[in-house]
Amino acid sequence: MTFRGQNLFIYLLAFTSGFSIMGVELLGGRILAPFFGSSVHIWGSIITVFMLSLSIGYLIGGKLSTRNANLFRYGLIFLVAGCLVMPIAYFANPIMEAIFLQIEDSRYGSLVASMALFFFPTIVLGMISPYSVRLLVTSKEESGQIAGILYFVSTLGSALGTIITSFYFVLYFEVNDIITAFSLILVFLGLAAITLGRKQLASQAAQEPVDQHGKKSQNNASNEVIHES
């Protein structure tokens, strides 16, 4: 079922997603400033949107993890997240300009702009935490502890993502370069998880029981239902 070091790999991915979420959020202030300024409500908009998207992401990620959770699908989440982060770098200006022209009040302008730029990528990034818990937990007794370690790792990632981005990255790189790097790292990790996940599925399929007529059983879930009755 699992390869050696799989849990470590999942923690690494969760760490990276935490790092990217806060890195992007911090740069959000920079990205919005030319159109919506640096008034206190800019951060209000950004933080609101990030918290809202994360909350939705947790819900969806948790739901997704109830059906055939595996590394392959986990990797897909990263791939999608990475692809959704990329447009922040390349389409932010035309998007913000359109909103700036439509909405005079910079409070609602910045709120709508934050939604347009960060809502979807952050939802997908939020899905990662509950899905990670599902992949890591093997028994009820350790579930709380696993969740604790997972939160620890991903929130530590967030802390480092915040400080390293604000203290150092902005000194050496352009905002778009940093966003692109976050995006590429997420895509790369997603592809890595997908590759490992496919191998796992393949070996799983090979081990599956074969019935008298030489056909593989339809799926595990239906078998389990029969046993339960």
Add this chain to the structure above:
Amino acid sequence: MKVNLQLTSKSRLSLSLIAVLTTIFALLMSQPVQAKVVHQERSMYRNILVEDTGNLRCLKFNVKSHKTNQSCFLKSEPNRLVFNYTKLLFSGLLVNPNPERILIIGLGGGTMSNTLHQLFPTARIENIEIDPAVIKVARQYFDFFENDIVTSQAKDGRIFIKRAKMKGEAYDWIILDAFNGDYIPEHLMTKEFLQETKDLLTDNGIVTANTFSVSKLYDYESATYQAVFGDFYQVKNKKNENRILLAGKKALPQKAALEANLAAMHDRLKPYGVNILQVFDSMTFDKDWQQDSSVLTDQYSPANLLNQ
């Protein structure tokens, strides 16, 4: 010889001792009045402090550092400008002597607005200040004057400039004087912002920006202004850490061409404590910054990290 030397060093010692004592005494005498806090409040952006030292009233942001004086005026002579950098701003009038529309980004105590209104009673003066509490304090403690043509708005300067351009506004003189606790906000130092500012100028319009001369940002800031405006005047005072950048929509005239206005301007500005001859002397086209410095942009503006 030896004896002589010893005597000299002894007398030197006593002389310096006297000097030190005199200095301490002078310092004690020169500050007989304790600074008194007249008003204090925590706004959304900063701690605001209004302090009276005898006749001098100052607006301060944050308390600890002495560098944070934002605006001062003499209660007995509110027309007289106290701050050196505000005087240097008047170099702009040598280039454009009769501004009819003036935009001030960063209100402070509103002393600049007040003075300009007296100098040009028919000019439209718009003050943009991000912090509503600062506007309130300016009105309450610094006699900040407003009427139909002298106005203030609580807005981010960058947004105001963007919208003003969309509405087809244009200004003869834009004064950039927005500071947060440390320095100029990052999004008000970039090439894109300066381009937006330049676009908002009338054909003879000018920009004067208040900056600091002592920081790593000096080179970056200079390179950014050069990239947007071409050659610009630097106006510095040796005693001061401030540097005014004076730039125009069009290429600025050489100093010799500015001398014509000098005499008339001198008499007009004298009542406000501005010696325009001195200001004129300290104007220079010199490029005293590192020429290969990178330009600050919306993408790359680690301004406040460099400013240390």
